[in-house]
Amino acid sequence: MAKLIETLSVQRTEILQALGQHLAISLISLVIAILIAVPLAISLRDRPFLGEAGLQVAGIIQTIPSLALLGLLIPLVGIGTVPAVIALTLYAIMPIYQNTYAGLKNVDPNLKEAAQAFGLSRFKQLQRLEFPLALPLILSGIRIALVMVIGTATLAAFIGAGGLGSYIMLGIQQNNNDYLLIGGILSAALAFICSGLLKFIGKNSRRIYVTLAFLALLGAGVGGVKVYETLQPKPVKVVIAGKLGSEPEILMNMYKELIEQADPKAEVTLKPNFGGTTFLFKALQKGQVDIYPEFTGTVLEALVDHDKKTPSDPKETYTLAQKQLSKQYDLRYLKPMAYQNGYDLAVTKEFSQKYNVTKLSDLARVNAKIHAGFDPDFSNQEDGYLGLKQAYDLDFGKVSVMEPALRYQAIAQKKVNLVDGYTTDPQVRQYDLVVLKDDKNFSHRIKGHH
Amino acid sequence: MIHYQDVGMKYGENTILEHIDLEIDAGEFFVLVGPSGSGKTTLLRMLNQLTLPTQGDIYLNNKKIKEYDKQKLRLNTGYVLQDSSLFPNLTLEDNITIQLEQLGVTKEKRRARAAELLKAVELDPEVFAKRKPAELSGGQKQRVAIVRALATKPDLVLMDESFSALDPVLRRQSQDLILDLHQKLKPTIVFVTHDMQEALRLGDRIAVIHAGHLQQVGTPMQIMQYPANEFVKDFFDPECPHFWNLEYLLQTAYPTKIADTKNAVELESFDDLLTQLQKTPELRFTYQAQTYQLTYQGLLAYLAEQGGRR
Secondary structure (H helix, E strand, C coil): CHHHHHHHHHCHHHHHHHHHHHHHHHHHHHHHHHHHHHHHHHHHCCCHHHHHHHHHHHHHHHHCCHHHHHHHHHHHHCCCHHHHHHHHHHHHHHHHHHHHHHHHHCCCHHHHHHHHHCCCCHHHHHHHHHHHHHHHHHHHHHHHHHHHHHHHHHHHHHHCCCCCHHHHHHHHHCCCHHHHHHHHHHHHHHHHHHHHHHHHHHCCHHHHHHHHHHHHHHHHHHHHHHHHHHHCCCCCEEEEEEECCHHHHHHHHHHHHHHHHHCCCCEEEEEEEECCHHHHHHHHHHCCCCECEEEHHHHHHHHCCCCCCCCCCHHHHHHHHHHHHHHHHCCCCECCCCCECCEEEEEEHHHHHHHCCCEHHHHHHHHHHCEEEECHHHHCCCCCHHHHHHHHCCCCCEEEECCHHHHHHHHHCCCCCEEEEECCCCHHHHCCEEECECCCCCCCCEEEEC | CEEEEEEEEEECCEEEEEEEEEEECCCCEEEEECCCCCCHHHHHHHHHCCCCCCEEEEEECCEEHHHCCHHHHHHCEEEECCCCCCCCCCCHHHHHCHHHHHCCCCHHHHHHHHHHHHHHCCCCHHHHCCCCHHHCCHHHHHHHHHHHHHCCCCCEEEEECCCCCCCHHHHHHHHHHHHHHHHHHCCEEEEEECCHHHHHHHCCEEEEEECCEEEEEECHHHHHHCCCCHHHHHHCCCCCCCCCCHHHHHCCCCCEEECCCCCCEECCCHHHHHHHHCCCCEEEEEECCEEEEEEHHHHHHHHHHHHHCC
């Protein structure tokens, strides 16, 4: 608890910024969704066939998993706020459209006929009868959409749009419950407060009009600022992105400082905490990201097509990856950095001392005693456990496959006594683990970058 | 002012109206009367283009109604429905002047007109102008619905069973009110009802419709004295007053609905009721699957109220 409060006070600015980003993405999406869904429902209210078809389409969009939708949007519109807003807008349309349509349909047909018989125009009928009677239902649709959007906006962090989702992702990755709590509680609280606020506003029509006017002013203001910004002369802009975790984060900041040192006018933007390789690579192809660090092994296994086996010599691996990237995607793969990172196996200090295990070749002796926690990739890759088994004659007593982020937690709580990891993982020090020496020089994975 | 010329209406196979020829004079209080399903409401709705005849033409001031601009026609025609059909989201003031709002009349003028009309039906504008319909009784709502139809000072006002949902006392008050307003303002009123007593009370002239055909047109006196055929004669039988009718009785507060069907006798008519009630001071009876209870004091009070006033 004390740690949570400390985190809160130390990261005050960042948390507020994430909260602001979160709120902004959510509100912009909501406003756009309202501007699309409400007029659409109004124009389809007397065309039951199209109106029902609209309900079906909105329903189908709703069933696309959010991460899949975000992934689909990257090749079209790139990364960051834009795809996040588009995805959230698509989700928000459904409840608003559905409620608006239902609200307009529910107006007593006698009253509608009376309005016609009095000679009121279509607009007057809508303005004075149908819309006001449908309004409570429309507002409840907007509230549902708002809560949903604020919840789903946590996923926007996966594609570099920031927001409270960044804390949730960091929390999972670093096994840091404080971050998880900050991200989770704040987004829940945000949804709760906004929903309550909307209910309060919906109580009478004057509050609704005041709010609409306020939002319009705000929109105009933000729009103006954006236009002003785009009219300003632009310095050289470089966007550096990186995967989730402390290591990419450090690398990105190192790059940033190096670039800024070389060209003080350069404007370097960091987009940290991307959810996955695919998102990043797509963004790189699209030109949304200029640089991101990638493993040579990953390039060969996941990104380029090639028929050779991954070479065991680091230099050969790099050369092959560099050639294929340039040939297949017209991307440049920069020379590897002066440090290596690769898979390793680590045990607790206690285990190491008890059985006198310090290198991989020691493991064969204690095969039966070992309960390993592996990430799914490592457990069934040739350059992972499968290869190691042969090279060191291993056959562990028990192997549990689990999410990468959970491995260290498992070993810290003594649920397992051996885990795979990267040689640069900070958790090795945090949990006082012993990395076993690769005395037969089996595995290499080298950091590389574009 | 209005001339129906060989008007007919078919809906698929069904003939709803056939060969209707009818003249309605300016300033007249004209009643279309007939049993339900006779086609009288369809005839009324043709006057503001809510329904278009499939045969013949209707002339309004010597111009075919179908040639009028629909919106202009409707804005200059008052319309009162069976239920008041006030817009629940608008104040009474806004309800009354909704047609004026459509015509672009300024807010001040609309407010003044609403106040004037509310006063005409004895509702204090200070108290009622800003109220919503939900705060009114059924009778008050119907009064507001009547003056709403007069807001644009129309030459023609259409009323479709406008008082049928009201209890007898309120119905009589509303009838007095509309007669009074007709005297003062002299619009042409076309009034549809299934109640022949109401027709006789209100109409300058009455048209009797039955099964899509016009049976007779005339003043109340002419119809009572010289009914054109057996149907009209039965419908307006002076020997049998309107309250001599079981359905009419059941609309009043004298019989009470009960759930217990034990010892209830099945009744067909008002005469049956009288026969049965002579045997017992308190009668339980069933009519159209609903059970009621009525005392002989209740029946006497009913007869005193209904028969005494006329």
